[in-house]
Amino acid sequence: MAELNVLGFHAGSSVLHQLDVRFKLMFLVVISLSSLKAFVPSLSLLTLVLMVALIHAGLPLKMALKDLRYVFLLLLFMFIARSLSVPGSSVVEFKTVSVTREGLYEGAIVCWRLVIVIMTGLSFVLTTRSSEIKAAVEWMLKPFPSIPAKRIATMMSLIVRFIPIIFEQAKKTGDAQRARGVENRKNPVYRLKMFSIPLIRRIFERADKLVLAMEARCYSENRTDSLLSSGVRDWIALVGVVCLCLIIIL
Amino acid sequence: MNEKGLSNIGSSTSLRMTVYASLMAALTAAGAYLAIPIGPVPIVLQNLFIFLSGLLLGSGWGTASVGVYLLAGFLGLPVFAGGVGGIGRFAGPTGGYLLGFLPAVCVIGFISNVSKTNVVRDLLAMVCGSLIIYACGLSWLKILTGMTLGKTLAVGMYPFLPGDALKMAAAVPIAKALRPVINRE
Amino acid sequence: MNIIEINNLSHRFADGTVGLENINLCISEGAFVVIAGPNGSGKTTLLKHLNGLLLPTKGVVRLSGVSVAKNLAWSRQMVGMVFQDADSQIVGETVSDDVAFGPENLCLDRDDVKRRVARALETVGLHHYKDQKPHLLSGGEKRRLAIAGILAMEPKVLVFDEPFSSLDYPGVKQILAQMISLHQAGHTILVAAHDLEKLIAHTDRLIIMQDGGIVRDGLPSQLLWELEAFGIREPCASRLGMKVHSWLN
Numbered sequence: 149m150a151e152l153n154v155l156g157f158h159a160g161s162s163v164l165h166q167l168d169v170r171f172k173l174m175f176l177v178v179i180s181l182s183s184l185k186a187f188v189p190s191l192s193l194l195t196l197v198l199m200v201a202l203i204h205a206g207l208p209l210k211m212a213l214k215d216l217r218y219v220f221l222l223l224l225f226m227f228i229a230r231s232l233s234v235p236g237s238s239v240v241e242f243k244t245v246s247v248t249r250e251g252l253y254e255g256a257i258v259c260w261r262l263v264i265v266i267m268t269g270l271s272f273v274l275t276t277r278s279s280e281i282k283a284a285v286e287w288m289l290k291p292f293p294s295i296p297a298k299r300i301a302t303m304m305s306l307i308v309r310f311i312p313i314i315f316e317q318a319k320k321t322g323d324a325q326r327a328r329g330v331e332n333r334k335n336p337v338y339r340l341k342m343f344s345i346p347l348i349r350r351i352f353e354r355a356d357k358l359v360l361a362m363e364a365r366c367y368s369e370n371r372t373d374s375l376l377s378s379g380v381r382d383w384i385a386l387v388g389v390v391c392l393c394l395i396i397i398l
Numbered sequence: 399m400n401e402k403g404l405s406n407i408g409s410s411t412s413l414r415m416t417v418y419a420s421l422m423a424a425l426t427a428a429g430a431y432l433a434i435p436i437g438p439v440p441i442v443l444q445n446l447f448i449f450l451s452g453l454l455l456g457s458g459w460g461t462a463s464v465g466v467y468l469l470a471g472f473l474g475l476p477v478f479a480g481g482v483g484g485i486g487r488f489a490g491p492t493g494g495y496l497l498g499f500l501p502a503v504c505v506i507g508f509i510s511n512v513s514k515t516n517v518v519r520d521l522l523a524m525v526c527g528s529l530i531i532y533a534c535g536l537s538w539l540k541i542l543t544g545m546t547l548g549k550t551l552a553v554g555m556y557p558f559l560p561g562d563a564l565k566m567a568a569a570v571p572i573a574k575a576l577r578p579v580i581n582r583e
Numbered sequence: 584m585n586i587i588e589i590n591n592l593s594h595r596f597a598d599g600t601v602g603l604e605n606i607n608l609c610i611s612e613g614a615f616v617v618i619a620g621p622n623g624s625g626k627t628t629l630l631k632h633l634n635g636l637l638l639p640t641k642g643v644v645r646l647s648g649v650s651v652a653k654n655l656a657w658s659r660q661m662v663g664m665v666f667q668d669a670d671s672q673i674v675g676e677t678v679s680d681d682v683a684f685g686p687e688n689l690c691l692d693r694d695d696v697k698r699r700v701a702r703a704l705e706t707v708g709l710h711h712y713k714d715q716k717p718h719l720l721s722g723g724e725k726r727r728l729a730i731a732g733i734l735a736m737e738p739k740v741l742v743f744d745e746p747f748s749s750l751d752y753p754g755v756k757q758i759l760a761q762m763i764s765l766h767q768a769g770h771t772i773l774v775a776a777h778d779l780e781k782l783i784a785h786t787d788r789l790i791i792m793q794d795g796g797i798v799r800d801g802l803p804s805q806l807l808w809e810l811e812a813f814g815i816r817e818p819c820a821s822r823l824g825m826k827v828h829s830w831l832n
Contacts, residue, residue, distance in 0.1 A: 156476050159714075173473070180485055222491050229543035229553075258542060262489055269484030273474040278676055281473050299416060303462075304470045306420035307427060307477055308676045312718045314421075314428040336436045340568035343434055344446065345575050351425065352579050354671045355417045359410070361672040364634055364664045365685040365732065366656050367413060372687040372696055 157277050162205045164275040167385055168378035169284045175389045176272050182393040183264040190396040191260050197392065198267040205275050212270070219266065223259045230255030278308060283374030298369045306358075314351060321347045415455070418580060419463035422451045426467055426499075427477040439561070445531070446565040446572075448499050449524050452506025453573040454580055460507040464499050471496075494538025495531055502527035513581050515574040524566045584647075586612040586740060586771050587633065592642035594628055594795075602628040604795045606642070610773070610788075612739075615766045617782055617803070618775045620792035621814035626775035627667075629792070630742050633773075634662040646740070660689065663733030667745040669726040670718075678720075678728055679704065679713040685736040703735040707761060723754030730761060740771045747781055755781055759830055779803075779810070780818045784829040791815065 159165075164172070183194060236250030282301040289297035321343060333339060429447040433440035451460045471477045474484035478496075487493060509523035510516070532555050540550040587610040594602040603625050610616055618626050631637040632644050635655045644651045651658040666672045675681030679700050686696040704710040707727040712720065717728060726746065733741065743762065747755050763785055766772050776782060783789070789806050791799035791813050798813060799806050807821045820827045 176485055180489065219486075219490070226491055226543050229545050229549075233544045233546065233549070254544070262486070265489040266486035269474060269486040273476075273484055276474060278475050279680060281475055285469070285473065300466055300469070302674075303416060303420040303423070303466045304475060305674065305676055305680070306417065307424045307467060307470055308475055309674065309717070310421055310424035311428050311477065312716075313670070314424055315431070316718075318428070318432050334436065336434070336441060336564045337567045339434050339436060340441065340443075340446065340565065341571050344443070344450075344568065344572050348425065348450070348572070348576055349579060351421050352418065352576070354668075355414070355421050357666065357668055357671040358674070359414050359417050360631075360636055361664075361666055362413065362417070362674060362684075363410065364636060364659055364666075365674075365736065366659045366688040368656075368688045368690070370690060372690055372693060375693050 156273065158206055158208070158274050160206045160275065162275065163381070163385070164201060164205045164271060166381065167275075168376060168382045169276055169280040170287060170376065171378060171382040171386060172272055172276060173284055175385070176268055178389060178393055179268050180265045182396045183261050183268075186261065186264070186396045187257065191257070191264065194264050194392075194396065195260075195267070198264065198271060201271050202267060202274070205271055207270070207274060216266075223262060226262075227255040227259050230258060278304075279374070280376075283376050286374055287376055296369060298371055301374075302369075310351075310354075313354070314347075317350050318343075318347055321350070415459050419455055419459045420466070422447070422455060422460075423463045423467035423470075423477075426451065426464065427471075430478070441561055441564065443565075445499075445528075445562070446569060448503060448531075449506060449527065449565065449569045450573060450576075452503040452523065452527060453510050453520060453569060454512070454576055455507065456512035457504055457507030460503040461500065464503045468496065468500060491539055491542050492535070495535030497538075498531035498534030501534070502530040505530060510573075512577070515570070515577060517570055520570050520573060521566060524569060528562055528566075584612050585609045586647055588645040588648070589632070590643050590645075592629075592632060592639050592644060594632065594637060595640045601795050602637075603632075606797055608790070608797065608800075610771065612771055613766075613769060614788055615762075615772045615786045616774070616788045616790060617779065617786045618773065618790045618792060619777065619779055619810070619813075619815050620775075621777055624792040624814075625795040626792055627744055628795070630664065630744055630773065630775055633740065633742060634659045634664055636664075660736050661738055662740045662742055663736055663738035664742045665726065665729050665733055665744065665746060667748055669722075669729040672729045672732070673717045673725065674732075676716065677713070678709060678715050678717060678731075681717060681728060682731045682735045685732055689736065699735045699737070703731040706734055706765075707731045721754065722750050723757040726750065726754070726758055727761060730758075730765075734765075738770075740773065741765060743772070743774045745776060746774060747776070747778070756831060759785070763831075777815060779815065781830045783807075783818055784827050 179194070183191070186194060231247050231251035232245055234248055234251035234254050236248035238246035238248050239252065240247045282304055285304065286297045286301050289295045289300060325342065330339065330342065426444060426447045429444035430442065432443040434443070448464065451463050454460075455463055467477060471487060472485060478487045488496060506523040506527040509526060510520045536550050536554050539545075539554045540547065543550070545553070587608070589606055589608040592606040593604055596602050606629065618629065620626050628637060632639060633646070633651065635651045635658050638652050646658050646661050649657070673681050674684045682700045682703050683696050686699050691699070701710065704713055707730050709724065709727055709731060712724070717725065720728060746758050746762070750758065759781060762772060762774070766785075774782060774786070779789075783803050786803055789799070789801060789803040790797055791806065791810070793813050799809060807817055807827070810817045818827045
């Protein structure tokens with residue numbers, strides 16, 4: 149395994165791909181928040197809109213379902229917990245537990261809202277390059293004088309860049325230790341210690357090399373600004389999203 | 399050539415800590431998938447790395463590390479495990495724990511001493527940090543599922559306590575071994 | 584004209600060990616120099632003085648007559664350095680992001696950055712991979728990416744530290760060909776290596792280091808028979824009394 153999410157950016161030319169990242173972030177927050185006020189009719193509407201958006205953006209459906217299976221498990225757990233814990237007229241009774249009608253309804257609504265939030269997030273992630281996301285971070289943090297926006301953007305790049313390297317290193321460390329029979333040691337504290345110390349030490353050694361390489365390439369926090377541009381299209385989309393949210397809330 | 403660009407070279411120590419904080423955040427991100435298979439349930443390393451962020455980097459850089467990690471995840475960069483990146487992760491049942499990492503690291507770094515290992519202080523720091531993580535995680539879980547407090551604890555905390563104890567026990571010697579690597583000079 | 588001038592350079596590390604001892608060296612523009620020596624002889628330490636990653640304890644290093652210590656940023660842009668471990672030199676999430684890192688540090692405007700990235704990737708032949716994630720590249724490609732990252736800063740001098748370490752045969756040939764064509768394009772090239780086999784046929788000057796000092800400096804063909812005395816293996820063909828041929832044929 150080299151990467152955390154299979155569902156990353158997918159190149160494409162849909163409307164969502166072309167929108168300005170700052171607008172998309174705003175839509176993301178607004179739609180997620182308004183979904184908290186939504187019930188069956190407006191949830192259906194939102195689901196429909198998002199479905200269309202996702203398919204238009206070219207969502208790889210099979211891959212998405214496979215990647216989201218743990219999420220479905222968590223949703224199922226939430227649904228069950230809700231349906232058992234909300235008082236009301238019971239549908240099924242078993243000893244001390246009872247599934248209530250109100251519980252089923254509430255559970256379904258909460259899960260559905262979460263699905264909306266997840267779908268919104270997905271349509272953002274699918275259509276936005278990480279360089280755009282970093283540009284948006286720089287733009288958002290710029291008004292705050294004490295926050296080093298460029299440094300934060302650089303840190304984000306480094307995090308994403310180093311995750312696969314850490315998996316690689318972890319595998320090497322694990323293999324080397326298994327080759328020397330570490331599995332015979334049952335003491336978990338010993339195992340945690342013996343795995344983590346060399347792993348982190350190796351990663352920090354890399355950090356030292358990286359610092360040198362960055363200095364050799366004139367690292368500076370006073371760097372070229374990222375490019376962001378918005379147009380008429382974004383404002384039209386904004387009007388659309390605001391209307392959608394008003395329909396949901398009212 | 400722009401003159402400003404040439405005169406401004408970041409000080410080396412601050413660059414080094416920036417890189418360490420980023421790599422610690424990358425370890426935290428990867429930690430959700432790294433596990434040591436012992437017994438029936440594998441021990442997942444993510445919160446061990448959260449403890450270590452506080453113990454090794456201290457309050458300021460530790461908070462920066464976790465903060466940037468969470469911000470990156472919130473904005474949809476691929477740093478969260480389990481398929482869903484972005485805002486959906488915070489809204490999901492485990493979102494509270496994730497958010498709890500931030501104050502937890504701050505407190506762990508504050509209580510422990512970055513430059514010297516003191517077992518009692520380190521353990522106290524991690525216990526407080528864990529309490530903060532659970533306080534955030536459990537309240538959000540309870541709101542979402544509508545379970546009683548007892549049930550929420552039974553689902554969202556008790557099963558993880560033995561693992562947490564092991565990780566705390568391991569974190570002390572790990573921090574002791576690695577502190578000299580970070581605090582050179 | 585000498586592009587690099589080093590006078591009485593000594594370097595002592597913080598723990599007191601001697602890194603370099605009284606180095607005097609001039610390198611003319613457009614030269615292709617190989618610095619040989621066993622591990623720990625001071626090759627990397629010397630190279631790190633060229634762009635101010637290390638500063639002299641004594642003595643002075645000048646680039647085109649200008650002191651490195653007084654113009655750090657400028658000298659880092661003049662001297663591009665490709666490290667031994669190319670993998671940990673890469674900063675960006677994608678190939679083109681990584682190449683852009685250097686020019687962005689120089690505060691060039693966005694169009695200029697784009698132009699330089701495109702040209703650098705073209706030079707090393709990675710333009711088809713510009714949106715690829717770096718960890719998916721092969722060893723030779725990673726090193727070429729590191730070279731592109733340096734070229735985008737438009738340096739005069741290119742410094743390679745053990746450029747062939749852990750590369751397979753095709754990887755070695757790629758990097759060697761790259762170095763030769765960069766030399767032909769007018770760059771001054773310095774290479775640190777403990778194994779001369781792959782390189783020696785193309786260089787015009789050989790410097791041998793031992794214990795932090797320069798012990799031999801001259802034409803490669805005249806120094807070959809002395810190599811083994813300094814802990815460097817003599818190229819195979821030379822041992823057999825033949826002329827050393829290029830690895831590219």
